Amino acid sequence: DVKVTQSSRYLVKRTGEKVFLECVQDMDHENMFWYRQDPGLGLRLIYFSYDVKMKEKGDIPEGYSVSREKKERFSLILESASTNQTSMYLCASSNPTRGETEAFFGQGTRLTVV
Amino acid sequence: AQKITQTQPGMFVQEKEAVTLDCTYDTSDQSYGLFWYKQPSSGEMIFLIYQGSYDEQNATEGRYSLNFQKARKSANLVISASQLGDSAMYFCAMREGEGSQGNLIFGKGTKLSVKP
Numbered sequence: 001d002v003k004v005t006q007s008s009r010y011l012v013k014r015t016g017e018k019v020f021l022e023c024v025q026d027m028d029h030e031n032m033f034w035y036r037q038d039p040g041l042g043l044r045l046i047y048f049s050y051d052v053k054m055k056e057k058g059d060i061p062e063g064y065s066v067s068r069e070k071k072e073r074f075s076l077i078l079e080s081a082s083t084n085q086t087s088m089y090l091c092a093s094s095n096p097t098r099g100e101t102e103a104f105f106g107q108g109t110r111l112t113v114v
Numbered sequence: 115a116q117k118i119t120q121t122q123p124g125m126f127v128q129e130k131e132a133v134t135l136d137c138t139y140d141t142s143d144q145s146y147g148l149f150w151y152k153q154p155s156s157g158e159m160i161f162l163i164y165q166g167s168y169d170e171q172n173a174t175e176g177r178y179s180l181n182f183q184k185a186r187k188s189a190n191l192v193i194s195a196s197q198l199g200d201s202a203m204y205f206c207a208m209r210e211g212e213g214s215q216g217n218l219i220f221g222k223g224t225k226l227s228v229k230p
Contacts, residue, residue: 033217040123041222042222043205043207043220045219088157090159092218101147102149103161103218
């Protein structure tokens, strides 16, 4: 079974803190994604990566950065957390070049910034 | 402009009846994929069904079928014989482009409630 694991299920951080959300997948997938999910807004893409050290901005990259030093790990970084970054964060991975169609998701990290 | 539009924020269906969840999409790519995911209250995202832009037949997976109308750019999900466990958020998504570099774009979702 494909496994996408996010490091924390729940996280509480203070305004101004630097926050790292980690995501690891064990199926050698090329693509990895970070989304945030807010009620009424669905899933919005923050960043995605299609290879090691490669990254592309999604729809809402402001206030975030990412790192992909190894194929299996994709980190989302909040440089200086703000209360409007309180949200559910979902990581996903996929590998359409292998004929696999769907993206697999982690369990989500619910981040609260106080 | 939204690339994926789900016009029904919430829907109700009676148990054992069929229900259609609407999804329209916008792309200029010739090659793309369309997905439906289910998210129960536990928060996990469960893949339901996939339709490729070149697939001539509508995709089916058990009680789920995708009504793909390419000219109308619609990809509605049909759930037959609804069950109480079908109550959840449902998201339509699209992957644009060839190969491995296409990102995955989601709609805002539809909350389905199945009534006993």
